[in-house]
Amino acid sequence: MTTTKDAAGAILEHVGGPENIAALQHCSTRLRFNLVDDARADEAALKAVPGVIGVVRGPQTQIIVGSKVGDYFAEIEKLRGGRAAARAAGTPRQKLTWKRAGSAIMDFVVAVFTPIIPAIAGAGIFKSFLILASALGWMQTTDPSYQVLSAIPDAVFFFLPLLVTYTAAKKLGVNIPLALGIVGLLVFPTFSGLLTQEGGVALFGLPIPAIAYNAQVFPPILTVLLLWPVEKLATKITPGPIRTFFVPLLCFIVVSPIMIFALGPLGYGLGSLLTGGMLWLYGTLGWVAIALLAAVLPFIISVGMHKAFIPPTIATVAQQGRDPFYLVASLAHNIAESGSSLAVAIRTRNKTLRGTAISSGISAFFGITEPALYGVTLQNRRALFAVIAGSLTGGVYLGIAAVGAFALVSPGAASISMFIDVLNPWNLIHAVIGALVAFATAFVVSLVIWKDSDSGTIRALDAQAGTAGDIAAEPVADGRLVAPVAGEVVPLDRVDDPVFGGGILGDGVAIRPSTGAVYAPLSGVVSSLLPSKHAFGITGDDGVEILVHVGLDTVKLDGAPFVAHVAQGDRVERGQLVLEADLEAIHLAGFDTITPVVVLNGDAFDVVEALTGPVEAGTGIFTARTKEAAHGTV
Known part of the structure; x- marks a missing residue:
C-alpha cells in the first residue's frame, strides 16, 4: 500500500526534483507549484501517482490530492528540506515570462x-x-x-x-x-x-x-x-x-x-523621458487627464497599481519642482472618499457602519484613504459611485485651474500646504476650492442615492449579528445538504475551472452567491480550514466529506476578503455561520465568486436529486446518498 510519504516523494520527483521548485503552497485540495522549468514536470507520471486526483497546468502546476493536501504538503516540505544541500548553491529561479517580469519590476x-x-x-x-x-x-x-x-x-x-x-x-x-x-x-x-x-x-x-x-x-x-x-x-x-x-x-x-x-x-x-511623458499627457489632455485619473484612482489603488506612479512623480517633483498631475488627481480622490463616507455615516441606520464611516471619513479628509476605501466605499457600490462623481468633478476644477503640488505626500487637509506657490498665491486657493468641490459632490451624491438595503457591508453585518450568526435551515431529509450561501444554483460543469467543472474532485453543484455569509451545509466536524479561509471541508455525521470553495483561485488573496467564525476541528451544526466573504472585494481583485459545493468521497456517496435555480441559504440543494442506498433506488 502506498503511503502519503511515498506519494509525496513520487510527486517531488515528477515535478522535476527539489531544484525545479521555485515556490510551493497549497489550498484546500491542491498542491500549487511554481516551477523553474514547467517542461520538466511529467504530467502523465504525476497523474499515475496513487492519491493524485488530477493535474492542471498553467502559470502554476496544480496537483489535486483532495482533503489530505496538508499531509502531502508537509511530506514534500520535509523531503525538500532533506535535500537542501543539493540546492545550497542558490535559490531556484523561475523562467522569465512577461507576467513574472512585470511582478518583479x-x-x-x-x-x-x-x-x-x-x-x-x-x-x-x-x-x-x-x-x-x-x-x-x-x-x-x-x-x-x-x-x-x-x-x-x-x-x-x-x-x-x-x-x-x-x-x-x-x-x-x-x-x-x-x-x-x-x-x-x-x-x-x-x-x-x-x-x-x-x-x-x-x-x-x-x-x-x-x-x-x-x-x-x-x-x-x-x-x-x-x-x-x-x-x-x-x-x-x-x-x-x-x-x-x-x-x-x-x-x-x-x-x-x-x-x-x-x-x-x-x-x-x-x-527626463518619464517626467516628459507625465507632462506631455497633462499638456495634451489637460484637465481631462486629471479628471479621468482621479475618477479611476479607487480601482487603481485597490489593485496596487498606483505604486507605478511613484517613480515618475518623484522625478517630476525633483526636476520640475512641482507635479501638476498625479498628486493633484489624488487630492480630488482623497477628499471625495471623505465626503462619501461622511454622507454614509449620516444616512445609514447601522451603528457599526456609521462608526466606521465617521472615522474613515475623517481619516480620508486628512489624506489617509485606506480606511474609507477598504472599509466603506469598495464594499458599497453606491458610496463608490459617489466617490467617482466627486473625484471627477473635483479633478475637472483642479485641472482647469492648473493647480500644482510642491511636495510628495498624500494630499489632504493636513498637507494642504503642499500646494503653496510663492509665485502664485491662487494655487493654494484653487486647491482648496477643488477639494471642496470634490467633497461636496461626493457628499451630496452619496446622501441622495444611499440605501441601507443595497449595502454589502450591512448584509454581512446583519448575517454576523444574527443568533450566533446562524440561519434557520429548513427541515430536510437525512442526507440532504442545504445551500451554504444564497444565490443561484448551477450545474457543476458550468464552473470555469477544469478541476471543479470536470468533476475531478467529485460531484456536486455550484452557487453564484448573492451574499457573502457562508453557512454549514450539514452537521459534522470542520475537517479543513486553511489560513486563506477561502474554503472549508466538513465531514458529516454519516461520513460524507463536503468541500465548500468560495470563488475560483481565491487562495491567491491570502485571506484578505474572508472572515472565519469557526476553526478546524470544531463541531458545526447545519445552518451555522462558518465564514464571511467580501464579494465586491473579490470581484475587484479580478476573481470569480462562484462557489462549488462538492462531495469529496464520491467512491462512497452519490449526488442525487440536485436542485438548480435561485436558492436561499438553508434550502436543500442535493442529497448525498451512499452507493448502496443509491443503487437500491434504481
Whole structure:
C-alpha cells in the first residue's frame, strides 16, 4: 500500500526534483507549484501517482490530492528540506515570462521608492511651511535663519541619489557602503565642479557628459543594478584572504567608469523621458487627464497599481519642482472618499457602519484613504459611485485651474500646504476650492442615492449579528445538504475551472452567491480550514466529506476578503455561520465568486436529486446518498 510519504516523494520527483521548485503552497485540495522549468514536470507520471486526483497546468502546476493536501504538503516540505544541500548553491529561479517580469519590476519599484517617501514628504511639507512663513511676512528669504532652515529640505532632494542607492542596494543585497561610495561620485562637489567648468572635463581623452545629478533617481538605480552582478562575480573569483579590499577595488574599477560615461547619462535621459511623458499627457489632455485619473484612482489603488506612479512623480517633483498631475488627481480622490463616507455615516441606520464611516471619513479628509476605501466605499457600490462623481468633478476644477503640488505626500487637509506657490498665491486657493468641490459632490451624491438595503457591508453585518450568526435551515431529509450561501444554483460543469467543472474532485453543484455569509451545509466536524479561509471541508455525521470553495483561485488573496467564525476541528451544526466573504472585494481583485459545493468521497456517496435555480441559504440543494442506498433506488 502506498503511503502519503511515498506519494509525496513520487510527486517531488515528477515535478522535476527539489531544484525545479521555485515556490510551493497549497489550498484546500491542491498542491500549487511554481516551477523553474514547467517542461520538466511529467504530467502523465504525476497523474499515475496513487492519491493524485488530477493535474492542471498553467502559470502554476496544480496537483489535486483532495482533503489530505496538508499531509502531502508537509511530506514534500520535509523531503525538500532533506535535500537542501543539493540546492545550497542558490535559490531556484523561475523562467522569465512577461507576467513574472512585470511582478518583479513592480516589487523592485516598491522596495526602492516606498522607504524614501517619508523623507521626501517631510522635506516637502517643511519647505511649504517656510514658503508660507515668507508669504505672511514672518521671515524674509534673505534672512540667514531662513536660508539655514531652507537648507534642511533642500539637502534631502540634493542627496536623493544616495537615498535611492541605499534602498536599491538593500533590496538587491549589495554591499551598501560600497554602493554609496560609488554613486556618491555623482554628487561629489569636486566632481560636479569639474563637469561644469569651462570646456568640461575628460577621462583619458574621453569627454565626460556634463550632467547635474543631484535630485536624480534613475542613474543610481542603474548603477546598483550593474554593481549587483559585478560584486557577486568579483566575490566568486577572488581568494578569501584578499576579498576585503580586492572586491571593492574591482567594483570601483569596473562600475565607476561605466556609470560616468553610460549609466549616468542613460538614467538621466530615462528620468527626463518619464517626467516628459507625465507632462506631455497633462499638456495634451489637460484637465481631462486629471479628471479621468482621479475618477479611476479607487480601482487603481485597490489593485496596487498606483505604486507605478511613484517613480515618475518623484522625478517630476525633483526636476520640475512641482507635479501638476498625479498628486493633484489624488487630492480630488482623497477628499471625495471623505465626503462619501461622511454622507454614509449620516444616512445609514447601522451603528457599526456609521462608526466606521465617521472615522474613515475623517481619516480620508486628512489624506489617509485606506480606511474609507477598504472599509466603506469598495464594499458599497453606491458610496463608490459617489466617490467617482466627486473625484471627477473635483479633478475637472483642479485641472482647469492648473493647480500644482510642491511636495510628495498624500494630499489632504493636513498637507494642504503642499500646494503653496510663492509665485502664485491662487494655487493654494484653487486647491482648496477643488477639494471642496470634490467633497461636496461626493457628499451630496452619496446622501441622495444611499440605501441601507443595497449595502454589502450591512448584509454581512446583519448575517454576523444574527443568533450566533446562524440561519434557520429548513427541515430536510437525512442526507440532504442545504445551500451554504444564497444565490443561484448551477450545474457543476458550468464552473470555469477544469478541476471543479470536470468533476475531478467529485460531484456536486455550484452557487453564484448573492451574499457573502457562508453557512454549514450539514452537521459534522470542520475537517479543513486553511489560513486563506477561502474554503472549508466538513465531514458529516454519516461520513460524507463536503468541500465548500468560495470563488475560483481565491487562495491567491491570502485571506484578505474572508472572515472565519469557526476553526478546524470544531463541531458545526447545519445552518451555522462558518465564514464571511467580501464579494465586491473579490470581484475587484479580478476573481470569480462562484462557489462549488462538492462531495469529496464520491467512491462512497452519490449526488442525487440536485436542485438548480435561485436558492436561499438553508434550502436543500442535493442529497448525498451512499452507493448502496443509491443503487437500491434504481
